[in-house]
Amino acid sequence: xxxxxxxxxxxxxxxxxxxxxxxxxxxxxxxxxxxxxxxxxxxxxxxxxxxxxxxxxxxxxxxxxxxxxxxxxxxxxxxxxxxxxxxxxxxxxxxxxxxxxxxxxx
Amino acid sequence: xxxxxxxxxxxxxxxxxxxxxxxxxxxxxxxxxxxxxxxxxxxxxxxxxxxxxxxxxxxxxxxxxxxxxxxxxxxxxxxxxxxxxxxxxxxxxxxxxxxxxxxxxxxxxxxxxx
Numbered sequence: 001x002x003x004x005x006x007x008x009x010x011x012x013x014x015x016x017x018x019x020x021x022x023x024x025x026x027x028x029x030x031x032x033x034x035x036x037x038x039x040x041x042x043x044x045x046x047x048x049x050x051x052x053x054x055x056x057x058x059x060x061x062x063x064x065x066x067x068x069x070x071x072x073x074x075x076x077x078x079x080x081x082x083x084x085x086x087x088x089x090x091x092x093x094x095x096x097x098x099x100x101x102x103x104x105x106x
Numbered sequence: 107x108x109x110x111x112x113x114x115x116x117x118x119x120x121x122x123x124x125x126x127x128x129x130x131x132x133x134x135x136x137x138x139x140x141x142x143x144x145x146x147x148x149x150x151x152x153x154x155x156x157x158x159x160x161x162x163x164x165x166x167x168x169x170x171x172x173x174x175x176x177x178x179x180x181x182x183x184x185x186x187x188x189x190x191x192x193x194x195x196x197x198x199x200x201x202x203x204x205x206x207x208x209x210x211x212x213x214x215x216x217x218x219x220x
Binding site: 002004040043088099 | 148149
Protein backbone atom coordinates (compact mmCIF):
# COMPACT_ATOMS: atom_id res chain seq x y z
CA UNK A 1 0.00 0.00 0.00
CA UNK A 2 1.35 3.39 -1.03
CA UNK A 3 2.05 5.84 1.78
CA UNK A 4 0.23 8.53 -0.21
CA UNK A 5 -3.20 7.72 -1.60
CA UNK A 6 -5.20 9.93 -3.90
CA UNK A 7 -8.86 9.76 -4.83
CA UNK A 8 -10.42 9.58 -7.23
CA UNK A 9 -7.95 8.12 -9.73
CA UNK A 10 -9.93 9.55 -12.63
CA UNK A 11 -12.40 12.39 -12.68
CA UNK A 12 -14.49 13.92 -15.44
CA UNK A 13 -16.42 17.15 -15.09
CA UNK A 14 -18.40 19.66 -17.08
CA UNK A 15 -17.02 23.13 -17.47
CA UNK A 16 -18.00 25.28 -14.53
CA UNK A 17 -18.25 22.47 -11.98
CA UNK A 18 -16.60 22.58 -8.57
CA UNK A 19 -13.96 19.86 -8.28
CA UNK A 20 -12.36 18.23 -5.26
CA UNK A 21 -9.35 15.91 -5.30
CA UNK A 22 -8.34 14.18 -2.10
CA UNK A 23 -5.00 13.06 -0.71
CA UNK A 24 -4.48 10.91 2.37
CA UNK A 25 -1.11 9.94 3.79
CA UNK A 26 0.09 7.61 6.49
CA UNK A 27 3.43 9.11 7.52
CA UNK A 28 4.51 12.14 9.51
CA UNK A 29 5.20 15.05 7.21
CA UNK A 30 6.80 18.47 7.25
CA UNK A 31 5.03 19.69 4.11
CA UNK A 32 2.63 18.64 1.39
CA UNK A 33 2.84 19.58 -2.28
CA UNK A 34 0.19 19.68 -4.97
CA UNK A 35 1.56 19.39 -8.50
CA UNK A 36 -0.06 19.64 -11.91
CA UNK A 37 1.14 17.57 -14.87
CA UNK A 38 -0.11 18.44 -18.34
CA UNK A 39 -0.26 15.91 -21.21
CA UNK A 40 3.11 17.13 -22.50
CA UNK A 41 4.69 15.77 -19.33
CA UNK A 42 5.88 18.95 -17.64
CA UNK A 43 5.05 19.31 -13.96
CA UNK A 44 4.19 22.58 -12.27
CA UNK A 45 4.18 23.06 -8.54
CA UNK A 46 0.82 24.49 -7.49
CA UNK A 47 1.04 24.63 -3.71
CA UNK A 48 3.31 23.75 -0.85
CA UNK A 49 1.60 23.81 2.53
CA UNK A 50 2.13 22.58 6.05
CA UNK A 51 -1.05 23.82 7.69
CA UNK A 52 -4.36 25.49 6.98
CA UNK A 53 -5.34 26.65 3.57
CA UNK A 54 -3.84 28.37 0.52
CA UNK A 55 -5.60 29.96 -2.45
CA UNK A 56 -4.31 30.88 -5.87
CA UNK A 57 -6.86 32.05 -8.40
CA UNK A 58 -9.48 29.32 -8.78
CA UNK A 59 -7.40 26.78 -6.87
CA UNK A 60 -7.66 26.16 -3.15
CA UNK A 61 -5.60 23.68 -1.16
CA UNK A 62 -6.35 22.65 2.41
CA UNK A 63 -4.60 20.37 4.82
CA UNK A 64 -5.64 18.75 8.09
CA UNK A 65 -2.52 17.54 9.83
CA UNK A 66 -4.40 15.64 12.56
CA UNK A 67 -6.42 13.69 10.00
CA UNK A 68 -3.47 13.34 7.59
CA UNK A 69 -5.57 14.57 4.73
CA UNK A 70 -5.41 17.29 2.11
CA UNK A 71 -7.82 18.44 -0.57
CA UNK A 72 -7.35 20.39 -3.76
CA UNK A 73 -10.40 22.29 -4.94
CA UNK A 74 -10.94 23.87 -8.34
CA UNK A 75 -13.78 26.36 -8.61
CA UNK A 76 -15.47 27.14 -11.95
CA UNK A 77 -13.50 24.42 -13.73
CA UNK A 78 -12.35 24.95 -17.30
CA UNK A 79 -11.12 22.56 -20.03
CA UNK A 80 -7.61 23.96 -19.59
CA UNK A 81 -7.64 22.51 -16.05
CA UNK A 82 -7.51 19.05 -17.62
CA UNK A 83 -4.33 17.47 -16.30
CA UNK A 84 -3.01 14.98 -13.78
CA UNK A 85 -2.90 16.36 -10.25
CA UNK A 86 -0.27 14.82 -8.01
CA UNK A 87 -0.03 14.99 -4.24
CA UNK A 88 3.41 14.60 -2.67
CA UNK A 89 4.41 14.68 0.99
CA UNK A 90 7.75 15.59 2.48
CA UNK A 91 8.70 12.92 5.03
CA UNK A 92 12.46 13.07 4.95
CA UNK A 93 12.19 12.48 1.25
CA UNK A 94 9.34 13.38 -1.10
CA UNK A 95 6.75 10.61 -1.45
CA UNK A 96 4.38 10.91 -4.39
CA UNK A 97 0.85 9.73 -4.98
CA UNK A 98 -0.09 8.14 -8.28
CA UNK A 99 -2.09 11.17 -9.37
CA UNK A 100 -5.68 12.02 -10.26
CA UNK A 101 -6.45 12.40 -13.94
CA UNK A 102 -8.95 15.22 -14.45
CA UNK A 103 -10.80 15.87 -17.70
CA UNK A 104 -13.04 18.91 -17.96
CA UNK A 105 -15.38 18.98 -20.94
CA UNK A 106 -16.89 22.14 -22.46
CA UNK B 107 7.77 27.68 -18.71
CA UNK B 108 9.41 26.60 -15.46
CA UNK B 109 12.98 27.54 -16.33
CA UNK B 110 14.10 23.90 -16.50
CA UNK B 111 14.77 22.59 -20.01
CA UNK B 112 15.17 18.94 -20.93
CA UNK B 113 16.40 17.45 -24.19
CA UNK B 114 15.51 15.42 -26.09
CA UNK B 115 11.73 15.36 -25.55
CA UNK B 116 11.46 11.87 -27.00
CA UNK B 117 14.05 9.11 -27.35
CA UNK B 118 13.85 5.64 -28.79
CA UNK B 119 16.82 3.40 -28.24
CA UNK B 120 17.84 -0.21 -28.55
CA UNK B 121 19.13 -2.18 -25.62
CA UNK B 122 22.72 -1.95 -26.85
CA UNK B 123 22.72 1.80 -27.49
CA UNK B 124 24.33 4.50 -25.39
CA UNK B 125 22.51 7.80 -25.10
CA UNK B 126 22.38 10.78 -22.76
CA UNK B 127 19.57 12.93 -21.41
CA UNK B 128 20.30 16.57 -20.75
CA UNK B 129 18.80 18.99 -18.26
CA UNK B 130 19.55 22.68 -17.96
CA UNK B 131 18.37 25.34 -15.52
CA UNK B 132 19.24 29.00 -15.32
CA UNK B 133 17.30 29.73 -12.17
CA UNK B 134 20.38 29.93 -9.99
CA UNK B 135 19.33 26.78 -8.14
CA UNK B 136 21.85 24.68 -6.28
CA UNK B 137 20.04 21.35 -6.28
CA UNK B 138 19.05 19.18 -9.24
CA UNK B 139 17.16 15.89 -9.39
CA UNK B 140 16.37 13.03 -11.73
CA UNK B 141 12.97 11.36 -11.40
CA UNK B 142 11.48 8.39 -13.22
CA UNK B 143 7.76 8.22 -13.96
CA UNK B 144 6.41 4.88 -15.15
CA UNK B 145 2.83 4.35 -16.22
CA UNK B 146 0.41 4.21 -13.29
CA UNK B 147 3.23 4.42 -10.73
CA UNK B 148 4.25 7.29 -8.45
CA UNK B 149 7.24 9.40 -9.35
CA UNK B 150 10.46 7.74 -8.22
CA UNK B 151 13.46 9.77 -7.17
CA UNK B 152 16.63 8.49 -8.82
CA UNK B 153 19.41 10.94 -8.02
CA UNK B 154 19.94 14.18 -6.15
CA UNK B 155 22.78 16.61 -6.68
CA UNK B 156 23.52 19.53 -4.40
CA UNK B 157 26.22 21.99 -5.44
CA UNK B 158 27.38 19.48 -8.09
CA UNK B 159 27.86 16.73 -5.50
CA UNK B 160 25.72 13.62 -5.57
CA UNK B 161 23.91 13.44 -2.25
CA UNK B 162 21.39 10.74 -2.95
CA UNK B 163 21.31 7.62 -5.11
CA UNK B 164 18.16 5.60 -4.61
CA UNK B 165 19.31 2.08 -5.52
CA UNK B 166 19.35 2.88 -9.19
CA UNK B 167 20.91 0.27 -11.53
CA UNK B 168 24.38 1.13 -12.79
CA UNK B 169 23.09 1.28 -16.37
CA UNK B 170 21.93 4.78 -15.36
CA UNK B 171 24.87 7.09 -14.74
CA UNK B 172 24.32 10.73 -13.73
CA UNK B 173 26.72 13.59 -14.25
CA UNK B 174 26.57 17.13 -12.91
CA UNK B 175 29.40 19.20 -14.40
CA UNK B 176 28.10 22.45 -12.89
CA UNK B 177 25.08 23.66 -10.97
CA UNK B 178 23.19 24.54 -14.16
CA UNK B 179 23.53 21.24 -16.01
CA UNK B 180 22.63 17.66 -15.25
CA UNK B 181 23.00 14.63 -17.48
CA UNK B 182 21.74 11.08 -17.30
CA UNK B 183 23.88 8.68 -19.30
CA UNK B 184 22.12 5.52 -20.43
CA UNK B 185 23.67 2.25 -21.58
CA UNK B 186 22.44 -1.31 -22.07
CA UNK B 187 18.95 -0.42 -20.91
CA UNK B 188 16.09 -2.87 -20.59
CA UNK B 189 12.56 -2.51 -21.99
CA UNK B 190 11.25 -1.98 -18.43
CA UNK B 191 13.32 1.20 -18.30
CA UNK B 192 10.86 2.79 -20.74
CA UNK B 193 9.35 5.72 -18.88
CA UNK B 194 9.19 9.49 -18.62
CA UNK B 195 12.39 10.86 -17.09
CA UNK B 196 11.93 14.17 -15.36
CA UNK B 197 14.56 16.60 -14.22
CA UNK B 198 13.86 19.09 -11.45
CA UNK B 199 15.71 21.79 -9.59
CA UNK B 200 15.26 23.67 -6.35
CA UNK B 201 17.01 26.62 -4.70
CA UNK B 202 18.60 24.30 -2.17
CA UNK B 203 18.42 20.62 -1.37
CA UNK B 204 16.40 19.97 1.73
CA UNK B 205 13.10 20.15 3.46
CA UNK B 206 10.46 22.51 2.28
CA UNK B 207 12.06 23.33 -1.03
CA UNK B 208 9.75 23.94 -3.98
CA UNK B 209 10.66 21.89 -7.03
CA UNK B 210 10.74 23.22 -10.58
CA UNK B 211 10.30 20.46 -13.15
CA UNK B 212 11.27 20.15 -16.78
CA UNK B 213 8.91 18.72 -19.39
CA UNK B 214 10.61 15.35 -19.33
CA UNK B 215 12.13 12.96 -21.82
CA UNK B 216 9.83 10.15 -22.93
CA UNK B 217 12.14 7.16 -23.31
CA UNK B 218 11.25 3.97 -25.18
CA UNK B 219 13.66 1.04 -25.03
CA UNK B 220 13.13 -1.53 -27.76
